[in-house]
Amino acid sequence: MEARVCVSVDTECDKEAAWNVRHPLSCSNVRHGIERVLRQTVDAWGVKYTFLLSGEVASDGEAVEAVCGVDGCEIGAHLHGEFVEPDADPQCCRTSRPQCSYSAHLEREKLATLTREIEKATGVRPRSFRAGRFGYSVHTFGFLHELGYVVDSSITPFWRQQFGPEVVRDHWGVGCEPFFIVGADGSGRGVVEIPVTIGIPGLLWMPRRLMEIGRKNRTMRRLLKKFVRGDARVLWLRPVRSSVKDMIGLMEAVLEWWKGPEPVTLNMMFHSNELMPGMSPYCQTEEDVEQFGRDLGSVFEWCLANGVKFGTLSDAAQALNSGALRKVRPQELCQTSR
DSSP states (O other): OOEEEEEEEEEOOOBOTTSOBOSSOOOHHHHHHIIIIIHHHHHHHOOOEEEEEOHHHHTOHHHHHHHHTSTTOEEEEEEOGGGSSSSOOTTOSOOOOOGGGSOHHHHHHHHHHHHHHHHHHHSSOOOEEEEGGGOOOTTHHHHHHHTTOOEEOOOOTTOEEEETTTEEEEOTTOOSSOEEEOOTTSSSOOEEEOOOOEEOGGGTTSOHHHHHHHHHOHHHHHHHGGGOOSOOSOEESOBTTBOHHHHHHHHHHHHHTOOSSSSEEEEEEEEGGGGSTTSSSSOOSHHHHHHHHHHHHHHHHHHHHTTEEEOOHHHHHHHSOGGGSOEEOHHHHTOOOO
8 A cells, every 4th residue: 555654844933942932033943953853864764844834934034045955845834823914913922823713804815925925935836734723714725725725734633722712623533534625615626634643543443434423422432432442542643742652653553544545644743943952842952852853763764664655745635636535624624522
C-alpha cells in the first residue's frame, strides 16, 4: 500500500514559553530552526516540509528567505488574524482570537490579505492552509476555494477545543483519512482536508459509522471506549507532545486500519517556535532542541525503512482522487456532541 507523510509547520513570530508574543516583533526562530534542525533532515532523508506562514512572517524578509531556501518545500498560509488587515492588532499580547470569531466578511478579507501578502513576499500563491488555533469557521473552506487553495489541515481528530462559551470544535471520532469539505451551501466548491494525524490507536479498527455516531453522541462515545483494543490514549504525530515510540505506534496503527482511499496520508505538525529554546511550552533548552531533532530523525528513519514517502500537503492532495473522497459539510464539523 502506498503511503506518504506530510510535515506541516505553523510558521510564526517569536513568542514566550506561554505563547505570549515577544515585542518588538521578530521572527528569529524561523531561521534558527531551519538552520539548526530542519535543513539537515532534508539533506539526510529528503523530507519535504510545508511551511504555513502567519502574516507577520510574510513581512519579515529574513524569515521568508529562510523558508524559501529549503529544498522541496511548500509555502502555505496560517491565519492569526491579529497580524492581518483589516483590523489588525500587531501589538497584541497573544494570538488568541480564532477566525471563527470574525464575521464572515471580515474572515474573507483577512484570508484574502494574507494570501496576497504571502504571494507578494515569496512569489508563490499559497495552496495549503491551516487555521490559527485550528479555529476554522463554517465559511472557511468555501473562502479557501475562492482564493485558490486546494488543501486544508485544520481538523484535529479526537481533539476538542472551546472558543468562548458557545463555540466548540469537537473532532472525537473524525478519522485520520483525508476527506473533501464542500462549501457551506453544499456545493462542490471546497477543499481537500488532510487532518493532523491524531488518534486513539486502540479504536482505529472501529467501523467509521460507529465512530461518527460516537462523535455526535457522548453516551455512544463512552460505550465505544469500552471496546478499545490496546492503547487508549489520544496520540499526536507531533514531536515532544508524543514520544518517538508513540508516534511510530500511531503510524503503525493508522497503516494497519486505514479506511480511506490510497495512498495512505499521514500529517505531522509542529510550530517553528518549538525549534528555539524558550519560545514555546516545549523546548526550553538547547538540549531540548537537540532532542527534538533526534526525535524527528528517528521518525523519518522509520518512514524510509517502511516505505513511507515524504510529500507536501498540496502534493498529497493532488495524489488523491478528490471525487472519490467522502464529502463532509462544514456544518457537520462545527456541531457539538450531545
